Amino acid sequence: MKAVVYQGVETLVYEDVPDATPAFGEHLIRIEAVGVCGSDMHAFLGHDARRPAPLILGHEAAGTIVGGPRDGTRVTINPLVTCGVCPACKAGRENLCPDRQIISMPPRDGAFAQFVAMPETNLVEVPDHVSFEQAALAEPLAVSWHAVRLGLEALHPAMDRQALVIGGGAIGVAAALALKAADVQDVVIVEPNAARRTYLQRFDAFHAVEATTDSFALVIDAVGYSATRAAASQLVAPGGVIAHVGLGEDTGGLDVRRMTLQEITFIGTYTYTAEDFRNTAQAIFDGRLGPLDWIEQRALSDAPDAFRDLRTGAVAAPKIILAPWD
Structure with a gap:
């Protein structure tokens, strides 16, 4: 599959990488839209020791389940993977889980790619009237x-x-x-x-x-x-x-x-709870957060230029959304 890989300070490479492979309890997601986050920019500039090169960045994503009983289901991705059994998780404060992982941070590659593997519990189904670009905004x-x-x-x-x-x-x-x-x-x-x-x-x-x-x-x-x-x-x-x-x-x-x-x-405040993510997604679906048209769309292959433009302040839109299949 194609992906954008962070190879070192201010170096992103669009290249072939091994296909994403879902583990037990996970789905393979064909990524249709993925946003560029400020944390991706911190990594790009070498300011985030939690994201060492080489690494596939990106965690604001939406796409379609490939294979299995939910094949073809449109979903938005909660990128925060938690244990589900610690006191924080049991209290509904999953964002404080001591064993939490997030895609775009080892050991999990991110979603600046054509596919990513995610647990069933991290997926929220997206209705047909909501675009993938809008659904990818659920995370921020x-x-x-x-x-x-x-x-x-x-x-x-x-x-x-x-x-x-x-x-x-x-x-x-x-x-x-x-x-x-x-x-x-x-x-x-x-x-x-x-x-x-x-x-x-x-x-x-x-x-x-x-x-x-x-x-x-x-x-x-x-x-x-x-x-x-x-x-x-x-x-x-x-x-x-x-x-x-x-x-x-x-x-x-x-x-x-x-x-x-x-x-x-x-x-x-750090990320969100699982309930916050679901409530945000529902607010998107209901239109309570507006048309969510404050994005600029680019191809995933254009990511290196997008990061340079963001760094120089040349992007007026608050969010760039990348399309892996353009």
Whole structure:
């Protein structure tokens, strides 16, 4: 099969690799659409020791089951594979499973390929009216759905339900749409890239701005750099909540003194639970997250150029979706 393999820092190669082979309890999935994630970019730049070369990246995918009793079933993929028996899994907090694996991280190759093997429990059937490109957005949308759920659960009921999202990439846009689906009417996205900000200003669900000095009850950092954490610390209202999703930079930025004196809650959020993923998929199917047309489509063979364009900020759309069969 064809795949895009990360071969070293800033080196992606489109090449032939051994066919994916499903283990017991797994299905072979023909990938029809796969998104480029920020974590893929971190690996591409050599910033993620968890993703050593050579490795097939990609974990935001949808496709069709090949073979077996469910042959031809359209599915979206929850890429987080967990044990199912530890205390975290039994509590419905599978994202905290100590033995969790995710495709695009050893020992599991990712979905920048024509096929991938996945357990039955990681597949959600996709209705015919939903495109594979929309279905592939279930994973990044679930990341933000989870963050929004935790943030709103932590928010004091006396506080106004208004939110700031830092970063207008896919996770930030997904967070804004999840907030809107949760009936948060006042949502602002801060996005410094002028081309992307202009692209986002066509959305009715939120306001895209270059910067703000207003304070917000809930701030979602969808970038995760020192500078964005500093902004979150400054812009969150007293008694408010910061939900931290991004993994751009490990340290720095938080104003711990202000957070302590103003009783600001900080929540680190990682991926999603299995229920969050299913609920996100259903929200896609029901149309509660909008038309999900904020993507740019390219062939999988064009992945090296796509990564270079993303790095230079030349892509206005929040998400690039790759097609393995084009």
